[in-house]
Amino acid sequence: MYEIRIHSRGGQGGVTAAKLLALAAFRDGKHATACPFYGAERRGAPVVSFVRIDDQPIKVYSQIHEPDLVIVLDTSIMDVVDVLQGLKDGGTVFLNSAHALEECNGTCCRHVDLTGIALAQDLVVAGSPILNTPVLGALAKMGIVTLPSVEQAIQEMFADERNVKAAKAAYEELKV
Amino acid sequence: MLTIATGNKAVAAAVKAARPGVIAAYPITPQTEIVEQIADYVTDGDLESRYIPVESEHSAMAACIGASAGGVRTFTATSSHGLLYMHEMVHWAAGARLPIVMANVNRALGPGWNTWAEHTDAFSQRDTGWLQVFVGTVQEAYDATLMAFKIAENERVLLPVMVNQDGFALSHIMQSLETVEIGDFLPPFHLPHAIDTENPCGYGPMTGPADYFRFRWDIERSMRDARGVIADVEREFAERFGRTYGPTEDYRCEDADVVVVAVGTLGKEAEMAIDRLRDEGVKAGSMRLRWFRPFPDLDLSGRDVVVIDRDYSFGFGGVVAHSIRSKTGIEPYSVIAGLGGQEVTYNDIADFVRNRRPGEETWFGVSDHV
Numbered sequence A: 001m002y003e004i005r006i007h008s009r010g011g012q013g014g015v016t017a018a019k020l021l022a023l024a025a026f027r028d029g030k031h032a033t034a035c036p037f038y039g040a041e042r043r044g045a046p047v048v049s050f051v052r053i054d055d056q057p058i059k060v061y062s063q064i065h066e067p068d069l070v071i072v073l074d075t076s077i078m079d080v081v082d083v084l085q086g087l088k089d090g091g092t093v094f095l096n097s098a099h100a101l102e103e104c105n106g107t108c109c110r111h112v113d114l115t116g117i118a119l120a121q122d123l124v125v126a127g128s129p130i131l132n133t134p135v136l137g138a139l140a141k142m143g144i145v146t147l148p149s150v151e152q153a154i155q156e157m158f159a160d161e162r163n164v165k166a167a168k169a170a171y172e173e174l175k176v
Numbered sequence B: 001m002l003t004i005a006t007g008n009k010a011v012a013a014a015v016k017a018a019r020p021g022v023i024a025a026y027p028i029t030p031q032t033e034i035v036e037q038i039a040d041y042v043t044d045g046d047l048e049s050r051y052i053p054v055e056s057e058h059s060a061m062a063a064c065i066g067a068s069a070g071g072v073r074t075f076t077a078t079s080s081h082g083l084l085y086m087h088e089m090v091h092w093a094a095g096a097r098l099p100i101v102m103a104n105v106n107r108a109l110g111p112g113w114n115t116w117a118e119h120t121d122a123f124s125q126r127d128t129g130w131l132q133v134f135v136g137t138v139q140e141a142y143d144a145t146l147m148a149f150k151i152a153e154n155e156r157v158l159l160p161v162m163v164n165q166d167g168f169a170l171s172h173i174m175q176s177l178e179t180v181e182i183g184d185f186l187p188p189f190h191l192p193h194a195i196d197t198e199n200p201c202g203y204g205p206m207t208g209p210a211d212y213f214r215f216r217w218d219i220e221r222s223m224r225d226a227r228g229v230i231a232d233v234e235r236e237f238a239e240r241f242g243r244t245y246g247p248t249e250d251y252r253c254e255d256a257d258v259v260v261v262a263v264g265t266l267g268k269e270a271e272m273a274i275d276r277l278r279d280e281g282v283k284a285g286s287m288r289l290r291w292f293r294p295f296p297d298l299d300l301s302g303r304d305v306v307v308i309d310r311d312y313s314f315g316f317g318g319v320v321a322h323s324i325r326s327k328t329g330i331e332p333y334s335v336i337a338g339l340g341g342q343e344v345t346y347n348d349i350a351d352f353v354r355n356r357r358p359g360e361e362t363w364f365g366v367s368d369h370v
Helices: A014-027 A075-079 A114-120 A134-141 A147-157 A161-173 B007-018 B032-043 B057-069 B080-085 B087-095 B138-153 B209-241 B265-279 B319-328 B346-354
Strands: A002-009 A031-036 A046-054 A069-072 A092-096 A108-112 B002-006 B022-025 B050-053 B074-078 B101-106 B131-134 B161-166 B174-178 B248-251 B258-262 B284-289 B291-293 B304-309 B333-336 B361-363
Touching (some): A002 A014, A014 A046, A014 A134, A014 A147, A069 A075, A092 A134, A108 A134, A114 A134, A134 A147, A134 A161, B002 B007, B007 B074, B007 B101, B007 B138, B007 B161, B007 B174, B022 B032, B022 B057, B050 B057, B057 B074, B057 B087, B074 B080, B080 B087, B087 B209, B101 B138, B131 B138, B138 B161, B138 B174, B258 B265, B258 B319, B258 B346, B265 B284, B265 B346, B304 B319, B304 B346
Parallel strands (some): A002 A069, A069 A092, A092 A108, B022 B050, B022 B074, B258 B304, B333 B361
Antiparallel strands (some): A002 A046, A031 A046, A031 B174, B248 B284
């Protein structure tokens, strides 16, 4: 079972990213669950969502305490939340950033400027760049889901070609 | 069709397939997505129903009672305080023998204000005469809702059915969902005592002790008959659609020395704990209680039993633990856990089994360390 924890701020689309990722994995023929953790959220507050992907049906409903992958859609959260908490040995962290993490301590760190990609595609809703579709492209490049399934999942949820373009741009931009 | 959906969306999809004539509901977290989706179906013309946006849950159930007595299939959905607010009408629906189906998304009761999973809301309706089933997956939320209409409307039952799922823990997570072409699985709605203007009779008149007492006995007879009807409907569902359900979902119980009994998502999470314990050589199994009313006969003889209650009856104990004690004579290890959405992992459940003390009660993380 591959376990993913997504950190974002309320309104940035972390919950939708989790749902899109689960849908893409499902379109790959895998079992997947997306579990947003709902608290007393409001726009701008740190929020967390979880995705599990497995070849077997998934029976776990609790939160993910030892993720294989941590996704940070807003690096300013790292000032207030220990996003690496519980990350498995050999785990990966992905940042929405033009820059890599300063201290990776042996963790596999990847990054793409998703915000820049969203702005280039004019993907902005209520003043916030849309990050949940480009991040799927980066995850496809990392081999967590396939790019065709990402495109399919995005088209199932949003009838807007710019989202697919953004995902493809992130796919191209991520160096692995 | 195979897709991925939340527990709430699964219920809405099943309601669309069941084609009720009237839906009356009032939104409440975490159930709102169900009635929003159904309202969309009606607005978009995908479901030809009368959708009544009432001003309260009490009115929601009252509207369902009127519509059902008028001879149409009815549905509503609620949660927590909404369920408690309709409590008077919940009793009435069963007493009037109306086969209403209600989704209840289990949520804790305030204060403190809390929107997360707990079963006390449903268990507080225990003595209303409603059948109650608890689901553990998104697929089961869909399947159980479809079956609920068929069970409720069976002339040997004619009692309302409440389909329960854990707030957020199931209502808001996405899992795979296969929707079905129901064909003639659900026959046209027929209520033998529906209001008929050609044959006027009294509804809800004053009823003397002798007749009233017989009506109560009649509810209990139907509740007893419901066991067989539930089994028949679940068997037919398996034959038609290939998914099998029963009064409990048993996992690795055959040779188990210790069995975990839990309800809802904790009952599924328990299966992960069982796999861990089996790897350690502990002969453990799990039994996820699906039907709470009518309460099933359980074969637990000769085993240690660990009951996880996501509920509590103050001054008495865990509702499921005490039900098991009274049905089986077994003294379980009663673990109170998950109230108000408390995080309970499969590792925690494995610890409950490892550290079990039959006959005792523990409040997980509060009264004791297990």
